[in-house]
Amino acid sequence: MIPESIQDAEATAALDFTVECVGKPDIPSPLDGIRFVDEAERISVFSDVRILQSQAAAGRPLPAFEPAGPRERLFHDPAWTRAGIVTCGGLCPGINDVIRALVNTLWYSYGVQSILGFQYGFRGLIPAHGLKPVPLDPDVVDQIHENGGSILGSSRGPQDTEGMVRTLERLGINCLFGIGGDGTLRGIRDMARCVQEKKRPISIVGIPKTIDNDISFTDRTFGFETAVYAAAPVISCAHDEAKGAYNGIGLIRLMGRDSGFIAAAATLANSVVNFCMVPEVPFELAGPRGFLRALEQRLIKKHHAVIVVAEGAGQQLFSDESEQRDASGNVLHHDIGLFLRRKIEEYLTAERVEHHVKYFDPSYQVRSVPARGTDAIFCLHLAENAVHAAMAGRTNVVIGHWHERFTHVPIELAVRQRRKINPRGQLWQSVLAVNRQSEYWRPAVD
Amino acid sequence: MIPESIQDAEATAALDFTVECVGKPDIPSPLDGIRFVDEAERISVFSDVRILQSQAAAGRPLPAFEPAGPRERLFHDPAWTRAGIVTCGGLCPGINDVIRALVNTLWYSYGVQSILGFQYGFRGLIPAHGLKPVPLDPDVVDQIHENGGSILGSSRGPQDTEGMVRTLERLGINCLFGIGGDGTLRGIRDMARCVQEKKRPISIVGIPKTIDNDISFTDRTFGFETAVYAAAPVISCAHDEAKGAYNGIGLIRLMGRDSGFIAAAATLANSVVNFCMVPEVPFELAGPRGFLRALEQRLIKKHHAVIVVAEGAGQQLFSDESEQRDASGNVLHHDIGLFLRRKIEEYLTAERVEHHVKYFDPSYQVRSVPARGTDAIFCLHLAENAVHAAMAGRTNVVIGHWHERFTHVPIELAVRQRRKINPRGQLWQSVLAVNRQSEYWRPAVD
Amino acid sequence: MIPESIQDAEATAALDFTVECVGKPDIPSPLDGIRFVDEAERISVFSDVRILQSQAAAGRPLPAFEPAGPRERLFHDPAWTRAGIVTCGGLCPGINDVIRALVNTLWYSYGVQSILGFQYGFRGLIPAHGLKPVPLDPDVVDQIHENGGSILGSSRGPQDTEGMVRTLERLGINCLFGIGGDGTLRGIRDMARCVQEKKRPISIVGIPKTIDNDISFTDRTFGFETAVYAAAPVISCAHDEAKGAYNGIGLIRLMGRDSGFIAAAATLANSVVNFCMVPEVPFELAGPRGFLRALEQRLIKKHHAVIVVAEGAGQQLFSDESEQRDASGNVLHHDIGLFLRRKIEEYLTAERVEHHVKYFDPSYQVRSVPARGTDAIFCLHLAENAVHAAMAGRTNVVIGHWHERFTHVPIELAVRQRRKINPRGQLWQSVLAVNRQSEYWRPAVD
Amino acid sequence: MIPESIQDAEATAALDFTVECVGKPDIPSPLDGIRFVDEAERISVFSDVRILQSQAAAGRPLPAFEPAGPRERLFHDPAWTRAGIVTCGGLCPGINDVIRALVNTLWYSYGVQSILGFQYGFRGLIPAHGLKPVPLDPDVVDQIHENGGSILGSSRGPQDTEGMVRTLERLGINCLFGIGGDGTLRGIRDMARCVQEKKRPISIVGIPKTIDNDISFTDRTFGFETAVYAAAPVISCAHDEAKGAYNGIGLIRLMGRDSGFIAAAATLANSVVNFCMVPEVPFELAGPRGFLRALEQRLIKKHHAVIVVAEGAGQQLFSDESEQRDASGNVLHHDIGLFLRRKIEEYLTAERVEHHVKYFDPSYQVRSVPARGTDAIFCLHLAENAVHAAMAGRTNVVIGHWHERFTHVPIELAVRQRRKINPRGQLWQSVLAVNRQSEYWRPAVD
Secondary structure, three states: OOHHHHHHHHHHOOOOOOOEEOOOOOEEOOOOOOOOOOOOOOEEOOOEHHHHHHHHHOOOOOOEEEEOOOOOEEOOOHHHOOEEEEEOOOOOOOHHHHHHHHHHHHHHHOOOOOEEEOOOHHHHHOHHHOOOOEEOOHHHHOOHHHOOOOOOOEOOOOOOHHHHHHHHHHHOOOEEEEEEOHHHHHHHHHHHHHHHHOOOOOEEEEEEOOOOOOEOOOOOOOOHHHHHHHHHHHHHHHHHHHHHEOOEEEEEEEOOOOOOHHHHHHHHHOOOOOEEEOOOOOOOOOOOOOHHHHHHHHHHHHOEEEEEEEOOOOHHHOOOOOOEEOOOOOEEOOOHHHHHHHHHHHHHHHOOOOOEEEEEOOHHHHHOOOOOHHHHHHHHHHHHHHHHHHHOOEEOEEEEEEOOEEEEEEHHHHOOOEOOOOOOOHHHHHHHHHHOHHHOOOOOOO | OOHHHHHHHHHHOOOOOOOEEOOOOOEEOOOOOOOOOOOOOOEEOOOEHHHHHHHHHOOOOOOEEEEOOOOOEEOOOHHHOOEEEEEOOOOOOOHHHHHHHHHHHHHHHOOOOOEEEOOOHHHHHOHHHOOOOEEOOOOOOOOHHHOOOOOOOEOOOOOOHHHHHHHHHHHOOOEEEEEEOHHHHHHHHHHHHHHHHOOOOOEEEEEEOOOOOOEOOOOOOOOHHHHHHHHHHHHHHHHHHHHHEOOEEEEEEEOOOOOOHHHHHHHHHOOOOOEEEOOOOOOOOOOOOOHHHHHHHHHHHHOEEEEEEEOOOOHHHOOOOOOEEOOOOOEEOOOHHHHHHHHHHHHHHHOOOOOEEEEEOOHHHHHOOOOOHHHHHHHHHHHHHHHHHHHOOEEOEEEEEEOOEEEEEEHHHHOOOEOOOOOOOHHHHHHHHHHOHHHOOOOOOO | OOHHHHHHHHHHOOOOOOOEEOOOOOEEOOOOOOOOOOOOOOEEOOOEHHHHHHHHHOOOOOOEEEEOOOOOEEOOOHHHOOEEEEEOOOOOOOHHHHHHHHHHHHHHHOOOOOEEEOOOHHHHHOHHHOOOOEEOOHHHHOOHHHOOOOOOOEOOOOOOHHHHHHHHHHHOOOEEEEEEOHHHHHHHHHHHHHHHHOOOOOEEEEEEOOOOOOEOOOOOOOOHHHHHHHHHHHHHHHHHHHHHEOOEEEEEEEOOOOOOHHHHHHHHHOOOOOEEEOOOOOOOOOOOOOHHHHHHHHHHHHOEEEEEEEOOOOHHHOOOOOOEEOOOOOEEOOOHHHHHHHHHHHHHHHOOOOOEEEEEOOHHHHHOOOOOHHHHHHHHHHHHHHHHHHHOOEEOEEEEEEOOEEEEEEHHHHOOOEOOOOOOOHHHHHHHHHHOHHHOOOOOOO | OOHHHHHHHHHHOOOOOOOEEOOOOOEEOOOOOOOOOOOOOOEEOOOEHHHHHHHHHOOOOOOEEEEOOOOOEEOOOHHHOOEEEEEOOOOOOOHHHHHHHHHHHHHHHOOOOOEEEOOOHHHHHOHHHOOOOEEOOOOOOOOHHHOOOOOOOEOOOOOOHHHHHHHHHHHOOOEEEEEEOHHHHHHHHHHHHHHHHOOOOOEEEEEEOOOOOOEOOOOOOOOHHHHHHHHHHHHHHHHHHHHHEOOEEEEEEEOOOOOOHHHHHHHHHOOOOOEEEOOOOOOOOOOOOOHHHHHHHHHHHHOEEEEEEEOOOOHHHOOOOOOEEOOOOOEEOOOHHHHHHHHHHHHHHHOOOOOEEEEEOOHHHHHOOOOOHHHHHHHHHHHHHHHHHHHOOEEOEEEEEEOOEEEEEEHHHHOOOEOOOOOOOHHHHHHHHHHOHHHOOOOOOO
């Protein structure tokens, strides 16, 4: 769906990486009847033949991912394994699916019967917070995927790395699974480093969680598919509200701090959207190329309009006050949704154009629904492969997806840079083709 | 579902009413194969045997509704009939179902082939607004029920009665159907009076629209069933968000200006709601019997809470500034949802209780969805009976539903008083039994 | 929705009934803050003023229901109460809601903490089947309403009345709640009689379950609303399949052994249905007034058709073989759906009309979904009132709904006769107005 | 999701292919602001580094796809272009999305305003069938994606290639878009060859439609995602039905003639499935390793079971009667669903095990729903790229998806072989890990 942006990421990233292992895997896997992954196999990062050929011509090695999957030799002895699971950051559809599949794969495939869930994110790893780890088994997780959210609870913000690692040691945990976004992944990277310095045989494996679908070096993240689906009824209501009033305007703020993938996808999947604004395409409000005039033209012609705006869009419209960050370290954006509502109302009132703005902020409803269908299957496979990776001793790694294979991606690589929409690429051009906002509005794209 | 409140309404209302007719029906109905309503039939308002017997003992007539339904004799000749439809006020699930069934019943059952839809409410009846009436036929309305909103658009506020009646005369409309709430019904009542003074044979029939389900003398209004259903996924998300954070609080504002039927029903239908606040049950925030302390107790015990608050709840908490009204004449309430959020955050911060409030205002999403299943059927029957009523010459009347029959209710009676929840009755007691908020909180009920 | 049929039932039934009680209620209710039902209150069966007046004129008492609801005086002491729950017959949306609300009301409102669920219907009451009763409490039932079916399981067919009553005695159960249809209600009536003969103080209360909505003397049964909604996507698919092929025919068999309420409601709620067949309206297949010719005409004109047929429709088309019954004692009908498919294909093949019949039998999918929204609330209220009734000592009674009140209906009365559609009444006439099948087909109605 | 099977397909297919073009593109594209695809770009079929390196070492060229997307130079002049669209074979979610996006892209992006839809598949291209082509424009297709099916209708089976090509010539169509499966693609390949022999400048582009997701050289086909989602409620009902009866068995037949991707995905996405049968894994019914005994064991232990069977599973169980084919040329399989139901009932009856089989065949309901969310976006992108391909003169080609890029795949290659599940690969192993059928049953896999 988003081809060029991946190629761009490829082109700009240094691609020299290896996957860390806590030790040499030499324990036979209990899995049978299965085709194990050949340890020598690698998945090329690039698929562009010209790049492949020039690398070959220059005698340079091809940047490539280690494929995820079950290994014939494990590092951790299942009988002695105690696993931990922690979920951090904002909610996202599918967290419970991942937890459930981690537990079931550990339990049934590997026979690991000691599994602890840490409560409310990293803080659950610091004893001072008084949050007791929850024992997990297949009965406990049996139906958790029918609800959104995380049964373990979540929280934002870092905790003391040393302290968290001490908890792992004290509890005898040798496999930790962390589900979270940028901040979380950086946190577990620090834990992995700390563990390494202490020379402890603890595997730390991440499952990247970003509803915005903007993690690099993975073509997909869990929850995005469900989020796109969950936005549909809200947009449909916004359209009906917009048409229900004279010069009605349905204004929907969707998630997307640094990238507009959800807003773009929601526009493509819901043909009633007339304007779409994303962080990657700056725009002006006032003036002949500004949005407000375009909106006015649309109202005069059609008497209603539906606008989808990503939360990180239009940040350049705010005067530069000192940057603020949330507990996870994400830059706190000014609320473009409410700002836009105010500006629209001010402008149209000044222009004496009757108008009725209906404002929608469905963020929670989009991120708190349970994952469905193929998205739930994706969660399942991520978790299975995370367990395979950890049992084989991999550490400081997340599970990615690339060229239709699950992969091991060093955390360092995954958090280096966020994927973004290319305004000249097919995704954004498709958005413009579908909503035809250019009939009214052509913000400058450099 | 809401027995006592109906009985209460009965008890307090004067019940001496007759249905107006623009003239003597003497044209044979084109409907065949059908059992016509016997003009002598009446449906008792009361069903309590003690009331029935005391009325009989006292020789007083029983207050009773004229049943709705097809009549053997019509007043308006279908061949000469031109019908108009207007939709006013806020959106509600099912408006398009009603429009569609009005058109189809007029067209197919009676052979009326001249039907005009007025745009954007009453303003569409005033030529100065430049809104051309839209010709309606079965093709135009064929799929409109698949969307929420109103294809005719809506608006709030009255227009000049004389001017609107003149438009009916000029266009030769002899049957006007108005879909709307209190304000709208008063508006069409005024038109009916004006028409009567002018001795014009124009039938004016209303279909009561109140998503709050609070019109008197009808045990049900269209859209309510769908609204209860549409609130469910939002409440489920609020619950998952509340559980996803330490001391998470899901706060959901639902519709209900003067009555809390939607909030109460949403609480009954979604077992995750812990606190429910409605206009009928006043409460305090501060102090030992106040809500904030109760919430704190709940958080200490369970670490999360879900709160449903009707928009008209807790109005006594606001200092009496001058009352404001919207364009429809409804008293504009202070926004209890945002107020409650602020008060909760202030209180818990002062008490040094960590908390994460997630605020939901799904009003548009609850009212802009299409009507479904049995609710759509209810819309259909309302429209059919409105057409039967108009063709038989009834006027100044709305279609009600009472003792499982559709009825003719004089507008005067329907708008006299709003139905409310009885805090000692079964509905509210059932709410308290289900959410068990009394374990933490017992607001004084007089 | 279905006015006349209720009046018909009234008119034809003898209406002299009283509610049985296992003894004189003299224990104070633990409920507080509630308005108890006045024991003298009665709800008139009739609402037609002419009937009411003629009864009064003749000095005859008005047939009336005892209203359901909480009583100030109980017969059973909550502290000594042990309750049993049994679910029988086919599945229906909402059974788990009823079980859940029975348990919660017993537990929280009355403090009854000994509750047993019998497994797989009446057979769970016969020790020889080796099915241990399941202890129920609020934790066990907390989320059961999120799934369809019955957590207790169900079965068809009677068991030995004596044996079942002995089980109640042996287990010390003094309140039994039975959820089921005609057969089940007759079964618990027999148990109630047996208990009475033995002079045991055991209350036996039924909650009528019939997805067909055809129990007499209750204007509504649980699950019907959900069933109508659940049929919608299937009918929509049938329509798309029918239009997807040249002369495509979507044929949908819906439930309705003796009455066609679901088929009629599905037709009203889904405007794409072209033909609707119900048990109450006999029809012929062959000949000039037969269905097959009508279908052919429709295909020639529109090239597709959607047909909804109730399972009990057209039984007169089958030659009278010996009647068969299922384990519940219901007459086993010939399968009209498959029969119709064969006849359509034979006829159109003989007529050399190309055709593609797509057959749908969504019975399980319509009855096995969870109850939703207002239907779930209805389940809740039924269960609350069943508990109130049992605790107050009522027995041999089911909870009904009449004139917007919950009522106590003697089982004898409830099972006397099934409600049916009146072919000349408003419901069926509305079906004909909506699907306009009369343009092609006019089966004779006597 | 299905990595190895793709690699297997790669390994076994000869990979020497080029994309045909009806002539040299030399007309400037009207699209602006867009990054055109570089004509020299190629996407490697392989991503396995060992294969890439061995090809390079051997000096062999890398098999590679031409990327799809907008070209700077077109072959067809938009002003002179007349496009045709035809949909063939069984329904699949998303057909209307594809039609809609073809029309909108032609109309708005390229300015092509003459577009014809052929009715009921290939037969609409043969004048003798009397089916007039339907003019298509953005208004006609505006809301068609809200319904399943195909607004053009469909049919199975080939028509005379010459005759169809003559129709294209006569109507002056220079771009034909065919949406369909194997048979359809072979049909349009034949048309492309015929056109080539006649040296006509007509581009013929296919969009592969297979709900089974089993087309080679494309990692995804439209409708599959929606189908997996649509199966969920049916499986949930089957589970509730199975648990509702003593030894209840929910048996669900899903699509999948030659591959079991839908059945496998439905098992992964719905954790209640206990047994999954696919064409790729043969099995026996009788004997110690047979299915029936396994089912019996499960019933004894759990008293219910849910079985998902792909329509093409277990074909080896049928004695080899003469092979039959449907009008599309697909081998007609014996109905494993009904066969299995009979065998289960016979076996359990013989074993005197009480049982209640509930049979579900939701095929139509799974394939006739509208495409949703990301699946609808996939349809959109397929159609956009089909238009880009045709306008640039490509022919005898389908739009594929590979390594997250849309590609041009010669039809010959796409229809060469069907993708299948590898029983030792991750997908099937994941199915076994999730449903744990191996606890009861281990059919021999070679």
